[in-house]
Amino acid sequence: MSLVSAILESLEKMVDENGWSSVKSVTLRVGAMRQVIPDVMKFAFEVSVKGTPMEGAELAIISVPIKFSCRGCGAHWGEEELGYLCPSCGGMEVDMEQGMELELESLEVQER
């Protein structure tokens, strides 16, 4: 729900700045680390947009899987081994390459 409020805030700002009359669809990229259940998010979105320019808009969610990489040995891993410890070399210098996304990718909007 809190993520949906953050999304709505961003959308409202864009609608304001661009003078669109309404938003027809919203495509969102959401990292798996964000702990989002797509159906729940869609429901929360549907309920929250009532009375806003986003009312009735369809929310599409592209799920981005978690991916880590090791700075030491260059290994890559993801969902099956969750964490900041390299499963190949045991190294701790690890980056999360993806999985934390919460990005508006594209919109379909109605212009005035």
Add this chain to the structure above:
Amino acid sequence: MTTKKVEVQQAVMAADLSYAQKIKDRLKEKGILMVNLIGSPGSGKTTLLEKTLGKDGLRAAVIEGDVATDRDAKRIEATGVPSIQINTDGGCHLEANWVDSTIDKLPLDELDIIFVENVGNLVCPAEFDIGEDHKVAISSVPEGPDKPLKYPLLFTEASAVVLTKTDLLPYVPFDLDLYWGDVGKMNPKAKRLDMSCAKGEGLEEWSRILRSWLEEKRNG
């Protein structure tokens, strides 16, 4: 009226992050450490604060986040440190803009550390940067050993993981090796701490961690 497709490619949390940065700048200038305590309802966040405040020479203040009531804030007030309550009116976490407007009400020139007791919840508070230096994940023995894997974001983001109510280990099935094994894999850099506020165990180590963080902040 025409419909068109717009490519946006925009991160959603931008507004939140700008408030968080403002808080970070402010506290850096003042040399104040901010620690964000995150855990389930009943995991022992308030009790840990009661056992910490006023006992280790650090000058502290507390920002209390709660869905409703000021019960926790009253418990904190009783320790004599300044505290401010934020009621989220149903919201499941604190956000940086609220914290930003709250810290000015604290006596910043007289503080070493601000504790934020976030709303009891393992999911949303981990999502929102409130300008803190460290997140601390708090989970208790009765909640079971599977919390790290079920709520990975909090446990991977935390600088320290505190397992509370360890005095209940003889009575509750809890696999310590499984719990700390998962934490170790998910976040090998986090400090790990077994704690029993009832028995006073782990509190000295907790104090040492806080002092080392404060020192790092002031020297860094």
